[in-house]
Amino acid sequence: MESKNQPMLQAIDLSKRYEDGHLALDNLNLTVETGQVYAMLGGNGAGKTTAINLFLNFIEPTTGQAVVDGIVTHEEPLKAKERIAYVSENVMLYPNFTALQNVDFFVKLGGKTKYTKEDYRKVLLRVGLQEEAHDRRLKGFSKGMRQKCGIAIAILKDAKAILLDEPTSGLDPKAAFEFIHLLNTLREEGKAILMSTHDIFRAKEVADIVGIMNLGKLVMQRTKDELVGEDLEKLYVEFMAGYMDEVA
Ligand SMILES: Nc1ncnc2c1ncn2[C@@H]1O[C@H](COP(=O)(O)OP(=O)(O)OP(=O)(O)O)[C@@H](O)[C@H]1O
Ligand SMILES: [Mg+2]
Incomplete structure (x- = not known):
């Protein structure tokens, strides 16, 4: 209901x-x-x-x-x-996949198959992951960079909650500041x-x-x-x- x-x-x-x-x-x-x-x-x-x-x-x-x-x-x-879309404190993604491959994999797993690579890149930029990192493997990423990938996947799931x-x-601090702005737009x-x-x-x-x-x-x-x-x-x-x- x-x-x-x-x-x-x-x-x-x-x-x-x-x-x-x-x-x-x-x-x-x-x-x-x-x-x-x-x-x-x-x-x-x-x-x-x-x-x-x-x-x-x-x-x-x-x-x-x-x-x-x-x-x-x-x-x-x-x-x-x-x-529901969910981002945990320690985002679990595949270290051998690039940022883009991880996003593609988990977004499709969540049932969304219509997105293009450009859509992924746009959202990755929106959450503050710089362009040069999109095609890099996650194993070289900092915790914050991994978290940004997790947030991108959550946004792309397009859930109500x-x-x-x-x-x-x-x-x-800069990423945290930008994150607040992101929450405001999601709201x-x-x-x-x-x-x-x-x-x-x-x-x-x-x-x-x-x-x-x-x-x-x-x-x-x-x-x-x-x-x-x-x-x-x-x-x-x-x-x-x-x-x-x-x-x-
Ligand atoms: N699987 C579990 N089995 C038994 N106790 C647990 C389990 N998971 C959490 N707890 C206990 O439940 C309580 C609440 O834990 P919870 O992880 O929800 O706290 P939190 O508010 O998220 O803390 P933090 O700020 O450290 O993340 C704690 O006392 C914790 O030890
Ligand atoms: Mg906790």
């Missing part, structure tokens, strides 16, 4: 207890609408990657649902995955974007909604308007500290 007012991404009472008993995600509720960027902040081990992996059905929820465009991911994982796990972690194209990041400054700059996670719980959520004039770094520290006091 698709309706206009339905959020593109929605976590409903979503929890994950791993096999060893660790409760990594505790009753997460969040929504990302079409044309919104949601940034998840939080310390190491807060549950951000777990949340993203649940949307991708890499792991099964213990309770609750991750819903993509009205589809419950653990009920119809293939249908849900068609609607984009999940990004620490997308700027491998990018130099304008009507994507729903859920990202995890440790970059508080960029989160405040780009996100329509910022959430702070701690110990598996969403402990703060603010819209861009609510954050005007606020020092997000200070809020972050306060919320982390406040929450630690509560559980202590």
Whole structure:
């Protein structure tokens, strides 16, 4: 069922207890609408990657649902995955293929067969991978260059929702700056974007909604308007500290 007012991404009472008993995600509720960027902040081990992996059905929820465009991911994982493009922190591509060959391979694997080499080159340039690198093998690439290839593949998948796990972690300051601009244009194209990041400054700059996670719980959520004039770094520290006091 698709309706206009339905959020593109929605976590409903979503929890994950791993096999060893660790409760990594505790009753997460969040929504990302079409044309919104949601940034998840939080310390190491807060549950951000777990949340993203649940949307991708890499792991099964213990309770609750991750819903993509009205589809419950653990009920119809293939249908849900068609609607999502994903870039992990460590993009897994073929080291012996060139950038262009990797893009061609993974985009076709994702079911898109109509693109030309020129389309690939355009998107690679759009994500900031310089022309001379397009025909080079990936094994000589830096982490940031590999990440740009991953982002290009995600864009070419042309999915309604984009999940990004620490997308700027491998990018130099110029590339990170350009990445924010790229997110803005993707938002304008009507994507729903859920990202995890440790970059508080960029989160405040780009996100329509910022959430702070701690110990598996969403402990703060603010819209861009609510954050005007606020020092997000200070809020972050306060919320982390406040929450630690509560559980202590
Ligand atoms: N496969 C697993 N089995 C057991 N515990 C896990 C597993 N994967 C993650 N965890 C635990 O779940 C918690 C949340 O981990 P997660 O990777 O979601 O955190 P994160 O917020 O992405 O952290 P980071 O900022 O370091 O990437 C951590 O305590 C982690 O040790
Ligand atoms: Mg993580």
